[in-house]
Amino acid sequence: MKIGYVSTNRSLCKADSTVKLDHLERVKGVANSNLECLKRTLEWNVEHDILFFRISSNTIPFASHPKMTFDWRKEMRGLLEEVGEVIREKSIRISMHPGQYTVLNSERGEVVRSSIEELKYHADLLDLMGVEGKIQIHVGSSKGGKEEGVRRFVENFSLLPENLRNRLVVENDDRVYTVRDCLEVWRGTGIPIVLDNLHHSLNNDGESLEEALDLVRGTWRGTPMMDYSSQEPGERRGVHASTLSETDFRDFLKVVKDVDVMLEIKDKEASALKAVRIAKEMNKIKSF
DNA sequence: GTGCGTCAAGACACA
DNA sequence: TGTGTCTTGACGCAC
Numbered sequence: 001m002k003i004g005y006v007s008t009n010r011s012l013c014k015a016d017s018t019v020k021l022d023h024l025e026r027v028k029g030v031a032n033s034n035l036e037c038l039k040r041t042l043e044w045n046v047e048h049d050i051l052f053f054r055i056s057s058n059t060i061p062f063a064s065h066p067k068m069t070f071d072w073r074k075e076m077r078g079l080l081e082e083v084g085e086v087i088r089e090k091s092i093r094i095s096m097h098p099g100q101y102t103v104l105n106s107e108r109g110e111v112v113r114s115s116i117e118e119l120k121y122h123a124d125l126l127d128l129m130g131v132e133g134k135i136q137i138h139v140g141s142s143k144g145g146k147e148e149g150v151r152r153f154v155e156n157f158s159l160l161p162e163n164l165r166n167r168l169v170v171e172n173d174d175r176v177y178t179v180r181d182c183l184e185v186w187r188g189t190g191i192p193i194v195l196d197n198l199h200h201s202l203n204n205d206g207e208s209l210e211e212a213l214d215l216v217r218g219t220w221r222g223t224p225m226m227d228y229s230s231q232e233p234g235e236r237r238g239v240h241a242s243t244l245s246e247t248d249f250r251d252f253l254k255v256v257k258d259v260d261v262m263l264e265i266k267d268k269e270a271s272a273l274k275a276v277r278i279a280k281e282m283n284k285i286k287s288f
Numbered sequence: 289g290t291g292c293g294t295c296a297a298g299a300c301a302c303a
Numbered sequence: 304t305g306t307g308t309c310t311t312g313a314c315g316c317a318c
Binding site: 016 | 311315
C-alpha cells in the first residue's frame with residue numbers, strides 16, 4: 001500500500017502557484033518554481049515513506065489556454081526530465097486530477113474541445129517526465145440522463161490520442177455518477193475506476209465500501225487507486241475534513257486491502273504523515 | 289504586511 | 304433568463 005496527498009507540501013514550498021490570465025508573462029517563472037518545488041517535495045515524501053503523489057494541474061499555469069504562447073513543452077523539458085527521474089528512481093506512484101471545468105462528455109462542442117486540450121496537457125506533462133501516472137476525471141454532465149451522459153463520454157473518449165486514453169481513469173462523484181455508473185464507462189472504454197470513499201458514502205447503489213472496492217478492482221491491471229477523505233464534522237455534506245481523523249482512518253484500513261490511497265485532506269502532508277504511521281502500525285505498509 | 293476584490297473555465301438547481 | 308452553489312483557495316493590487 002502506498003499513501004499520498006494532493007498537490008503541495010504546506011511546510012516545504014508551493015508547487016501549485018498560478019498567475020492571473022493578464023500576467024501570462026510570469027508563467028515561465030512560476031512553472032520553473034513549481035517544478036523545482038515539486039522535485040523537493042517528492043524527495044521529502046520519499047524520506048517520509050510517502051510514495052504516492054497527485055501532481056497539481058497548476059504546475060504549468062494556463063498550459064492549455066488559447067492565449068498561452070510560452071512553449072512549455074520545449075522550455076521545461078530539462079526540469080520535467082529531472083522530476084521524472086526522481087519519480088522513476090523511487091518508484092513513486094503519480095496521479096493528476098483536472099478540475100471541474102474539464103467535462104469530456106459535455107453537450108457543447110467547444111467545452112469538449114477545451115477539455116481535450118486540458119487533458120492533453122496533463123498527458124504531455126507526464127510523457128515528458130517519462131513516468132506512468134493516471135489522469136483522473138469525473139464522468140461529467142448528466143444532461144439527457146445518466147445513460148446519455150455515459151454514451152457521450154464513451155463516444156468522446158474515442159476521439160482522444162492513445163497516450164491520453166492509456167492514462168485516463170474515472171472517479172465516482174458525490175451527486176450523480178455512482179460506482180456502478182462508472183462501471184458502464186469502463187465497459188465502454190476499458191478505463192479503470194478510482195473509488196472515492198466519501199463520494200461513495202454520499203452516492204451509491206446500496207453497496208458497502210468493501211463491495212464497491214471489489215467491483216472496481218477488476219477494472220485495474222495492478223493495484224487500484226482510491227481517494228480517501230472523511231466528512232468535516234458539522235460542515236455541509238461533502239466538505240473534506242481539515243485533518244485526518246485517526247479513528248476513521250483506522251476503520252477504513254480495516255476494510256480495504258491491496259490499494260494505494262490518495263488522501264484528500266486539507267492539511268495535506270501533515271495528515272499523510274499520520275496516515276503512514278497508522279498504516280505501519282496496522283502492518284499495511286512495511287517500516288523502513 | 290495586510291485586507292479584500294477578483295479570478296479562465298461548466299453544470300445544475302431553482303426562482 | 305439570471306443567480307447561487309459546488310469548492311477552495313490564492314493572486315495581486317491598494318493601502
